Amino acid sequence: xxxxxxxxxxxxxxxxxxxxxxxxxxxxxxxxxxxxxxxxxxxxxxxxxxxxxxxxxxxxxxxxxxxxxxxxxxxxxxxxxxxxxxxxxxxxxxxxxxxxxxxxxxxxxxxxxxxxxxxxxxxxxxxxxxxxxxxxxxxxxxxxxxxxxxxxxxxxxxxxxxxxxxxxxxxxxxxxxxxxxxxxxxxxxxxxxxxxxxxxxxxxxxxxxxxxxxxxxxxxxxxxxxxxxxxxxxxxxxxxx
Numbered sequence: 378x379x380x381x382x383x384x385x386x387x388x389x390x391x392x393x394x395x396x397x398x399x400x401x402x403x404x405x406x407x408x409x410x411x412x413x414x415x416x417x418x419x420x421x422x423x424x425x426x427x428x429x430x431x432x433x434x435x436x437x438x439x440x441x442x443x444x445x446x447x448x449x450x451x452x453x454x455x456x457x458x459x460x461x462x463x464x465x466x467x468x469x470x471x472x473x474x475x476x477x478x479x480x481x482x483x484x485x486x487x488x489x490x491x492x493x494x495x496x497x498x499x500x501x502x503x504x505x506x507x508x509x510x511x512x513x514x515x516x517x518x519x520x521x522x523x524x525x526x527x528x529x530x531x532x533x534x535x536x537x538x539x540x541x542x543x544x545x546x547x548x549x550x551x552x553x554x555x556x557x558x559x560x561x562x563x564x565x566x567x568x569x570x571x572x573x574x575x576x577x578x579x580x581x582x583x584x585x586x587x588x589x590x591x592x593x594x595x596x597x598x599x600x601x602x603x604x605x606x607x608x609x610x611x612x613x614x615x616x617x618x
Contacts, residue, residue: 378444379434379437380406382404382406382433383430383431383433383451384401384404385431386400386429387399387427389425389427396413397422397425398411398412398413399446400476401433404484404489406482407480407482407485408480408481408483409481410443411443411444411445412446413425414445424450426453428472428499430453430493431449432450434447457499461500462613463610463617466612466614467505468496468499471495473604474516474603477598477604488516488519491511506574506579506614510583513590514586517586517590517593520594522597523546524547524585524589525545525548526538526548527548528547529548529549530545530548531552531554532552537551538564539551540558541561541562542561548569562588563582565581567579568582580614583611583614591603
């Protein structure tokens, strides 16, 4: 069995004396792992940095085997995060969340395209947090925990939507919230795709998406907690706000 294609490197771990096991995200084969022979060598290791775009050739005797990768670098993103704490934290959040929640070998071509576009914006700190927020919303949707922010869950109204129900993931208006307002999550305009996305609104929206990542998505993954990389990015961004 074999295939060839491009992919984004999610993580690397040492395997044996000189090899490495890498996990990549590909448009057609989803999250996929394999062994890179000599992956810790001076020749190959510099190319195996999380976020790197790789040309991959995978081979295995049987399809369900872990198999081995031959890799060639297509695009390194290391320079985009060098000496930039926010960019590095953002990169780690993206790769960490994908490694955490994607099922093995299930294709998510639309999410892959969004991820590639997001990573190409690394280092552009004026636009990256908003792009990241939109990526998180897309990730929740792809994983089956999408938010419905089109109308109020209580009244059906399409105006005055300022909350999100933590139970249903639906928008709620001020009128519909009633005495439950203090139990609802914030719905800033940026979360509905409105406005220019000022940092304060993005930070507030990340509080809402973070709830669904931690309290809905993570439990669906079993007993594993959400990767700490996401919290570190939010903390780095909040310091800027």
